[in-house]
Amino acid sequence: MEKIVSLSKRRGFVFPGSEIYGGLANSYEYGPAGVELKRNIQDEWWRVFVRERSDMVGLDSSIILHPKTWEASGHVAGLVDAMVECRACHSRTRADHLIENYFETKGEKVSVEGKSEAELDEVIGQNKIKCPTCRKFDWTPVRKFNLLFETHVGIVPEAQSKVYLRGETAQGIFLAFKNILDSTRVRLPFGVGQLGKSFRNEITKGNFIFRTLEFEQAEIEYFFDPEINDWKELYDGWKAAMHGFITATLGVKAENLRWREHGDEERSFYSKRTEDLEYNFPFGFKELWGLAYRTDYDLKQHMKFSGVDLSYTDPATGKKFVPHVIEPAVGINRLMAMVMLDAYTEDGDRVYLKLKPRLAPYKAAIFPLLANKPQLVELARKIHGDLQKHFSVAWDDRGNIGKRYYAQDEIGTPFCITVDFDTIGEGDEKNKGTVTVRDRDTGTQERVAIENLPTFLHGKIYN
Numbered sequence: 001m002e003k004i005v006s007l008s009k010r011r012g013f014v015f016p017g018s019e020i021y022g023g024l025a026n027s028y029e030y031g032p033a034g035v036e037l038k039r040n041i042q043d044e045w046w047r048v049f050v051r052e053r054s055d056m057v058g059l060d061s062s063i064i065l066h067p068k069t070w071e072a073s074g075h076v077a078g079l080v081d082a083m084v085e086c087r088a089c090h091s092r093t094r095a096d097h098l099i100e101n102y103f104e105t106k107g108e109k110v111s112v113e114g115k116s117e118a119e120l121d122e123v124i125g126q127n128k129i130k131c132p133t134c135r136k137f138d139w140t141p142v143r144k145f146n147l148l149f150e151t152h153v154g155i156v157p158e159a160q161s162k163v164y165l166r167g168e169t170a171q172g173i174f175l176a177f178k179n180i181l182d183s184t185r186v187r188l189p190f191g192v193g194q195l196g197k198s199f200r201n202e203i204t205k206g207n208f209i210f211r212t213l214e215f216e217q218a219e220i221e222y223f224f225d226p227e228i229n230d231w232k233e234l235y236d237g238w239k240a241a242m243h244g245f246i247t248a249t250l251g252v253k254a255e256n257l258r259w260r261e262h263g264d265e266e267r268s269f270y271s272k273r274t275e276d277l278e279y280n281f282p283f284g285f286k287e288l289w290g291l292a293y294r295t296d297y298d299l300k301q302h303m304k305f306s307g308v309d310l311s312y313t314d315p316a317t318g319k320k321f322v323p324h325v326i327e328p329a330v331g332i333n334r335l336m337a338m339v340m341l342d343a344y345t346e347d348g349d350r351v352y353l354k355l356k357p358r359l360a361p362y363k364a365a366i367f368p369l370l371a372n373k374p375q376l377v378e379l380a381r382k383i384h385g386d387l388q389k390h391f392s393v394a395w396d397d398r399g400n401i402g403k404r405y406y407a408q409d410e411i412g413t414p415f416c417i418t419v420d421f422d423t424i425g426e427g428d429e430k431n432k433g434t435v436t437v438r439d440r441d442t443g444t445q446e447r448v449a450i451e452n453l454p455t456f457l458h459g460k461i462y463n
């Protein structure tokens, strides 16, 4: 993980948040390479799950929703973590993480999911678990705190103006359900996909971008009639789609993935089945993507709190009912951490990110062999400008070619294109008008005619 964290900073993927002010825990900034990679993952998710499916539509709802939304959804009462504070150094930590990490260092796997504050206090006390920061044993009693960020709208008195930054994108989908039915020709079963920022007041140190205060969620609510569709079949279909996305689209190794089903104490009371697709992060197998069969709970809750009828009428039979939903919910930032970790490759002295070319921040990097030879630079600039119309491409004219390869390898650029003396007709005459294209993974080089570069790259990247 340390290697990825330092590579991320060195090469402009991810920077610590608010660094010039000493940092802000669990917040990060996505640099020039990182924003491209994150956007490519988002685009792939949108392409695979929204644009290329005829049973899906998209949505972009608000970050600030009516505050009743979060009472109806159960987040005001239920999106809570149990926390303890060290009286000696005042660091705060999630009680469940404190306990689970303590047992993990002893080689034991313990889950305290569903335990009360008193029970957690007891486990911490009985095992005399010390503060991981200052090594003292002087904890406050465990208390619950809500993860929703509160803010205020307008100038009305405080209590009436209180709103929340959304803790998940999913609720926006339920609020828009009626408008989607009324404005489109969708018929059950169909899903609504949404991509956007969610916010949670996470206090535990987040393992890089795995757990952050704000994160990009990609969620789907898949609505269906449980009397017509077998939920288990739909559920298994989503499991296969999620797994396929991670392995085939994002290129992650299947051996680093596993499914974990939630037990009764962990699963929400309205859910019939919940499973997490987990990835083998350096800190253990952890949740990447959740899949939950949520029945008709959410739509019914919003009907109750809003007084608006959110039922669906089957156009063929006239049957009126509240649809059920299956919800695949993932964080793009977690996907990005996984993609970088999985692509990180050391080969002797060489370090490279073996990213799927379509995910790479830059599809190609263009180099003039020498920065002080105007003919080489001008032609390389022209090629760079022409390729920019098709792909995201990088430019580098500093140092020797070896150093430039080294930098692009760490960024994961699949192709490096060099304009050399042959290109401009001052070398081997038969190579005039061609450039050297070097492959990131094999290190092999081939000569490609300048006019063929867009087709050549397109074929290699989007095959």
Ligand code: GAP
Residues within 6 Å of the ligand: 167, 168, 169, 170, 200, 202, 209, 210, 211, 212, 213, 214, 215, 217, 219, 287, 288, 289, 290, 327, 329, 330, 331, 332, 333, 334
């Ligand atoms: N609507 C269901 C829901 O939000 P969740 O398991 O709380 O379920 C879904 O979140 C996904 O969002 C997680 O599997 C994870 O990928 C991502 N996620 C949740 N909290 C996160 C955080 N603090 N930082 C980064 N990603 C997070």
